[in-house]
Amino acid sequence: MDDDLQKKLAPLRERIDAIDAQVLELLSERARTAQAVGMAKEHHAGAVFRPEREAQVIRRLQELNAGPLPGQALSAIWMEIMSACRALEQPARVAYLGPQGTYSEQAVLAHFGHAVDAISCGTIDEVFRSVETRRADFGIVPLENSNEGAVNRTLDLLLSSPVKVLGERSVAVVQCLMTQSGTLDGVSVIRSHPQSLAQCQGWLSDHHPELARASAASNAEAARLASEDPTVAAIASEQAAQRWGLKVVAAGIQDDPHNRTRFLAIGHLETTPSGRDKTSLILAVPNEAGAVYRMLAPLAENDVSMTRFESRPARTGQWEYYFYVDIEGHRQDPKVAKALAALQARVAFFKVLGSYPVSA
Numbered sequence: 001m002d003d004d005l006q007k008k009l010a011p012l013r014e015r016i017d018a019i020d021a022q023v024l025e026l027l028s029e030r031a032r033t034a035q036a037v038g039m040a041k042e043h044h045a046g047a048v049f050r051p052e053r054e055a056q057v058i059r060r061l062q063e064l065n066a067g068p069l070p071g072q073a074l075s076a077i078w079m080e081i082m083s084a085c086r087a088l089e090q091p092a093r094v095a096y097l098g099p100q101g102t103y104s105e106q107a108v109l110a111h112f113g114h115a116v117d118a119i120s121c122g123t124i125d126e127v128f129r130s131v132e133t134r135r136a137d138f139g140i141v142p143l144e145n146s147n148e149g150a151v152n153r154t155l156d157l158l159l160s161s162p163v164k165v166l167g168e169r170s171v172a173v174v175q176c177l178m179t180q181s182g183t184l185d186g187v188s189v190i191r192s193h194p195q196s197l198a199q200c201q202g203w204l205s206d207h208h209p210e211l212a213r214a215s216a217a218s219n220a221e222a223a224r225l226a227s228e229d230p231t232v233a234a235i236a237s238e239q240a241a242q243r244w245g246l247k248v249v250a251a252g253i254q255d256d257p258h259n260r261t262r263f264l265a266i267g268h269l270e271t272t273p274s275g276r277d278k279t280s281l282i283l284a285v286p287n288e289a290g291a292v293y294r295m296l297a298p299l300a301e302n303d304v305s306m307t308r309f310e311s312r313p314a315r316t317g318q319w320e321y322y323f324y325v326d327i328e329g330h331r332q333d334p335k336v337a338k339a340l341a342a343l344q345a346r347v348a349f350f351k352v353l354g355s356y357p358v359s360a
């Protein structure tokens with residue numbers, strides 16, 4: 001390295017070393033304090049993971065932040081700090097739709113941090129079952145994709161399962177084309193989950209109309225298959241490429257550059273209000289004129305905003321539907337509580353899936 005540069009860097013690096021030592025000292029102090037919280041909770045049989053508190057910690061730091069680090073970087077750093085502190089109390093066991101390298105795994109790490117026992121499941125049903133039987137403390141399930149719409153299996157299981165929704169996490173979907181060699185030489189087929197193939201169909205038709213497309217159980221499974229067969233290319237996340245030792249041929253090939261998937265965190269916890277929350281409900285009304293209008297009136301009357309409305313056939317063969325409704329606010333907020341009480345009195349079916357912090 002050139003001498004001049006060396007001279008400039010040496011004192012700056014010394015300064016960084018000194019700062020890191022201070023940061024470490026403070027982190028250790030924070031971890032000891034979190035352990036004290038853990039002991040108090042154990043004494044009172046309180047839950048280790050408190051989503052509303054974690055949301056507040058991150059929101060407060062976002063407000064305090066004067067830069068230069070962007071807010072997103074702070075959130076990611078503090079998520080890991082809290083994850084490590086939590087793990088001193090007890091590492092969370094989190095079930096997700098595997099295998100490793102799926103966007104679901106990314107959602108686990110973004111929502112709970114890396115200091116967790118991530119349990120890979122073969123199906124969305126298995127994720128729910130793992131939480132219900134308490135093999136896992138929490139689960140992460142895909143709810144909707146900004147391109148492809150709702151994940152129906154998740155909607156159906158939310159209806160029948162006793163688990164609660166305790167958080168949401170949106171993950172940017174960046175689809176990558178990958179092979180063993182990093183080129184498409186000798187490749188005859190592109191494999192991926194059908195939803196991912198659908199998300200990239202414009203790009204594939206423009207760039208590689210000659211290559212056959214075939215479905216795989218998951219993107220990560222497609223990557224695994226490609227790692228065993230040089231004639232297979234996979235569409236999956238960059239993490240899957242790393243996991244299976246593949247090279248990326250093209251990145252960001254999804255037709256919509258803003259493609260995102262929203263996941264829900266499920267478990268047995270009831271969260272308390274964090275200050276900015278959402279409540280998810282399932283409702284049904286008799287199949288008659290004006291019923292949906294009347295069903296929703298208590299929300300408007302109590303000034304509660306609806307942020308999502310989705311219907312799903314009730315499978316009675318009668319053209320009846322379940323409505324999946326998200327509203328702003330926590331079920332313990334007075335105006336939400338009032339709206340929900342009025343709503344419950346007018347519907348044929350009423351289920352609160354949970355109230356939880358709006359994700360940053």
Ligand SMILES: C=C(O[C@@H]1C=C(C(=O)O)C=C[C@H]1O)C(=O)O
Nearest residue numbers: 034037048049050053054082085
């Ligand atoms: C330390 C606590 O326990 C966990 C860890 C947190 C943290 O590290 O800040 C926050 C909430 C909990 O998930 C707490 O409840 O305050």
